[in-house]
Amino acid sequence: MTVVNRKIVPFLWFDKVSDEAVNHYLSAFPSSSLRRATTLPETPSGVVEIFAVDLLDSEFNLMSAGPEFKFTPAISFLVACSSAAEVDTIWQQLVPGGSVLMELGSYPFSERFGWLQDKFGVSWQIMFTGQQPIPQRMIPFLMFTGAQCGRAEEAIQFYTSIFPNSGVEDIQRYQKGEEPDQPGSVKYSEFKLYGQSFAAMDSAYDHGFTFNEAISFVVNCETQEEIDYYWEKLSADPEAEMCGWLKDRFGVSWQIVPTIMYEMQQTKDADRLARVTEAFLQMKKFDIAALQRVYEGG
Known part of the structure; x- marks a missing residue:
């Protein structure tokens, strides 16, 4: 079976x-x-x-x-790592033949993070989370761009209403001065569907791709x-x-x-x-x- x-x-x-x-x-x-x-x-x-x-x-x-x-970065996969060294190890495995979307380095939200498209076109966000233990290592990440930009929160509410054992875990919003993204739209959100973690954001930049x-x-x-x-x-x-x-x-x-x-x-x-x-x-x-x-x- x-x-x-x-x-x-x-x-x-x-x-x-x-x-x-x-x-x-x-x-x-x-x-x-x-x-x-x-x-x-x-x-x-x-x-x-x-x-x-x-x-x-x-x-x-x-x-x-x-x-x-x-493949486009409209859907990527956030890889939650237990150490900066693990971030570097996975990055070194995935980056050859691919392209870097955000350089591997230190950011306000993580001391070790990088975003890449691998040689097949699949996008990965590799991040040291600082969590011990890590509740979920692979998190699908949805980016709402183009005509869908500004609809991330609507989508999150829609999805969490459909699947049982669902709910919003965290939501962070753009503030004034972070244009072109509209204040109040979703800068980052983590939510659960059927107990599984997902993440989402709006992005008003002209990316030229969508789902x-x-x-x-x-x-x-x-x-x-x-x-x-x-x-x-x-x-x-x-x-x-x-x-x-x-x-x-x-x-x-x-x-x-x-x-x-x-x-x-x-x-x-x-x-x-x-x-x-x-x-x-x-x-x-x-x-x-x-x-x-x-x-x-x-």
């Missing part, structure tokens, strides 16, 4: 290098491991590979499925009732609905996925896998009963 350790899991869409990225991240982050690997035949993107990995204390999904989407499907969030669901609930609450763009994917009113992409599908995709029966893959590719919102019927040959 496939064990799911997180309700919400970041999902990264690569072109054709996710297997290389898996090995790179497993070596860059301590206490990391490959959870499972899945190959899906005959999709619109050709043969698709999906890897589930544990990096530090968090599960990530990495998919190799073509060049449709490019896209390169990074989405999988919501693992045990029942059809859960799938129906999250689909109804989150989906705001009917044209973006396909194969369990949806886009919310802020442009953030989510996947509402039944956990039983992971077990179906691990089958050694090629015919079963082909039937399930063909079936879910035709669905928008996933139908667990229909997937089970197809899996069993009905």
